[in-house]
Amino acid sequence: MKNPFRSEADAFRLVIGALVYFGAIAIAAAAGGRWWAVAVFVVLTAAVGIWFFRREARERGTVSVPTRPRAQDERRVLVVANETVAGAALRDEIRRVVEGARANVLVVTPALNSPLRHWVSDEDGARAAAEDRLGRSVAELDRLGIDADGEVGDADPLQAIEDALRTFDADLIVISTHPEGRSNWLERGVVSSARERFTVPITHVVVDLEAEAAVGA
Amino acid sequence: MFIGSEVMLFGSFFTALFFVRVVNNPPHWPPLGYHLPVFVAAVNTCILVTSSFTVHWALQAIKRGDRAGLKAGLVLTFLMGFTFLATQIMEYARIGFTPADNAFTTTFFGLTGLHGAHVFVGLTILLVMIVRSFRGHFSAEHHHGVELAGIYWHFVDVMWIIVYFTVYIL
Numbered sequence: 001m002k003n004p005f006r007s008e009a010d011a012f013r014l015v016i017g018a019l020v021y022f023g024a025i026a027i028a029a030a031a032g033g034r035w036w037a038v039a040v041f042v043v044l045t046a047a048v049g050i051w052f053f054r055r056e057a058r059e060r061g062t063v064s065v066p067t068r069p070r071a072q073d074e075r076r077v078l079v080v081a082n083e084t085v086a087g088a089a090l091r092d093e094i095r096r097v098v099e100g101a102r103a104n105v106l107v108v109t110p111a112l113n114s115p116l117r118h119w120v121s122d123e124d125g126a127r128a129a130a131e132d133r134l135g136r137s138v139a140e141l142d143r144l145g146i147d148a149d150g151e152v153g154d155a156d157p158l159q160a161i162e163d164a165l166r167t168f169d170a171d172l173i174v175i176s177t178h179p180e181g182r183s184n185w186l187e188r189g190v191v192s193s194a195r196e197r198f199t200v201p202i203t204h205v206v207v208d209l210e211a212e213a214a215v216g217a
Numbered sequence: 218m219f220i221g222s223e224v225m226l227f228g229s230f231f232t233a234l235f236f237v238r239v240v241n242n243p244p245h246w247p248p249l250g251y252h253l254p255v256f257v258a259a260v261n262t263c264i265l266v267t268s269s270f271t272v273h274w275a276l277q278a279i280k281r282g283d284r285a286g287l288k289a290g291l292v293l294t295f296l297m298g299f300t301f302l303a304t305q306i307m308e309y310a311r312i313g314f315t316p317a318d319n320a321f322t323t324t325f326f327g328l329t330g331l332h333g334a335h336v337f338v339g340l341t342i343l344l345v346m347i348v349r350s351f352r353g354h355f356s357a358e359h360h361h362g363v364e365l366a367g368i369y370w371h372f373v374d375v376m377w378i379i380v381y382f383t384v385y386i387l
Binding site for chain 2: 003005007008009011012014015018019022025026029122123124127128
């Protein structure tokens with residue numbers, strides 16, 4: 001079922017719908033009495049029910065993403081990484097898993113935010129930072145000859161994976177984190193939770209950005 | 218998940234109202250001697266519904282890059298929401314009964330008070346958005362905060378339409 005509060009436009013349409021629905025019943029009650037109101041209620045409720053079930057049937061046919069046929073040598077990899085998205089270790093791992101195959105890579109970067117900014121809906125900065133990192137990472141993969149797309153996902157990495165899998169039928173998920181002790185995702189058990197939640201095989205890559213920077217310096 | 222939990226919260230209050238009214242089946246509803254200010258609440262409903270249009274306008278404005286429209290829409294929405302809440306508080310002061318009187322008054326204050334608390338939260342969110350918009354935040358590409366504030370405000374509006382209909386009209 002589609003969430004009627006998924007976007008502001010959908011929520012606004014719901015306000016208009018509620019206004020028309022309850023307004024019509026109230027007007028019928030005022031003009032014709034109780035039984036007129038009951039009649040309008042029954043007719044409107046039936047109309048809403050029919051419209052709802054027809055829309056659900058229509059969306060079941062278009063929203064679900066069936067596993068599409070693919071070539072034998074095609075590899076579809078979903079990469080989930082935030083600050084480590086530009087790490088060399090992650091790039092090497094992606095290159096390794098798609099080696100010799102026709103690669104189709106989707107990089108998802110959760111827009112991580114501070115709790116305070118999250119609660120005041122100040123997510124624009126977090127999304128912009130994620131988009132910036134993502135753009136550089138996808139450009140680097142393209143430079144290596146790997147066909148990659150990118151998108152900013154939900155702040156919750158598990159939710160970001162779930163959202164991505166709805167449109168991208170991956171056959172491997174690569175989760176990239178900082179090393180143990182510096183990784184908030186590892187502390188929260190994101191990798192183990194993902195292995196329990198998704199049937200797609202999961203590879204965990206540790207990216208030590210400090211060590212990479214020291215080597216590069 | 219959040220909206221789902223909110224719907225269940227309101228649902229529990231509506232269940233209490235219908236239990237008191239339908240299952241107990243009192244001879245008069247509202248009980249004799251109790252009157253609700255239906256007209257004032259109707260005017261208040263118009264104000265709140267109009268505020269949904271202004272917050273929608275604010276979001277459409279910033280999607281076009283119109284910062285003045287965003288600011289005007291948010292300020293108008295806030296003023297209308299504030300008027301709604303102030304009117305409700307005045308209604309409480311003059312209504313002539315208290316939540317402790319009987320089941321009718323308890324459900325009345327419970328439902329309208331729960332909604333009023335949500336309006337207060339919505340006003341706080343709108344205030345943050347107004348401050349941010351006057352500080353130069355948001356653009357045609359980045360306006361996620363206004364979108365979320367708009368969704369919450371529309372939710373508050375839909376809930377009020379249902380509360381008004383069931384408590385004041387039905």
